[in-house]
Amino acid sequence: MYPIDKLREEAALKAPEWIAYYKKNRKRLMKMNRELLSLHEEASNEIDCLQCGNCCRHLGPRILERDIDTLAKALRIKPAAFIDAYLRIDEDRDWVFSAESCPFLGEDNYCAVYKDRPKACRDYPHTDRKKFHQIYALSVKNASFCPIVFRVLEQLKGL
Template sequence: MASEDKAFDREKFYQQAKNRATENKKFLERVKKMDPRKVDDAFHSTHEEVFEEMDCLTCANCCKTTSPIFYQTDIERVAKSLRMKPGDFVEQYLRIDEDRDYVLKSSPCPFLGDDNYCSVYEARPKACREYPHTDRKKMVQVTGLAYKNTQVCPAVLEIVERLKKIL
């Protein structure tokens, strides 16, 4: 864990995210009104650039602080990979949140190893596969999610910082 702490300074990230929160929220509100194709092109190319430079395994803040939504297909796939019955998987690992979605009972994610590798990576939920959602189509529709993720993911914070210069 000590090498992870050197590679990713969690407190410094949180401070940067907090310092830029108001500006980023306003920027992403303006993005909603822009040409959706231009926004998608900018997000997608910037997403590619940032993820060529950043390694999620040095951080894993998403896995340490948030829970994906588990849909029925996710529950069945992860349960099968763990050789469990879906009902037992739900009982052991999940709860229903205020939006009536299945989410993890606890964080960090119980499938996250000390090395930041996921023990159910091949069977991980759709939300994990798609995180941080900065390469979706119709990004203008999910700017609120992008803003929320600037508070969790250093890559998303960096993507938004770069987009402020090009959009």
Template structure:
């Protein structure tokens, strides 16, 4: 994965993808969830996250209390010690990682706490969920981080459901 090439492509496509989202919000397509889910499955048949891990290198998931407890337990740490060592509160009041790349990202792009990773990591990039209308702006933001999301947008532009 050539991350610099991806970043340039994502920047070039951003305004067009933003306009696409505005159009989708206006028209209220009934099959949006299914279309995203189908494209998600198609794209992730072709893209291996372990070749990229840009999400883990550049962003932080939100850690909910259950995530903190689960990851702390897997590290044989107390939740309070885990919070002190790894987390900070962001401008939205959410617990997020103090640093990037993620301290749990191995040199092989594998997560060392994979089985106990936060919910946000489990669900990322959120393109196969229900009620996509609610997270279209987040999906646009994720198109700047995840090559798979950018590819989903490219394929979405070519689907017949937009006609």
């Protein structure tokens, strides 16, 4: 397990270092896609998401219209019924799940809609993304929830 309180505490302590690293290495980061992908793969191979589930419990993914259609179809309900049952509009005017914890997360950390999960869930934790430098600030925030992001940011300082 990856206790959320401990991860948040450690990430809060490390955040100033990560931000300083970014400010000093911003241009270099723009050219590090291959190195970042390697760090992502290494961390992903060592950390079992099914032992964690913090992202599903504490981060509300943005739900796109196509996600609504896909999930409604998978659940064999109309998109409007899916929206009524599971979604709300957040302060950024995006669709997100009504509850903080994903309604499709099982006690065993398995996703009941895994093959039809939203794009934001498929792409998470974004540490394998090209142009990672564009979402670096978001990654610093995500390190409070995700041990993979935490590890990638820590390893990145050593490159």
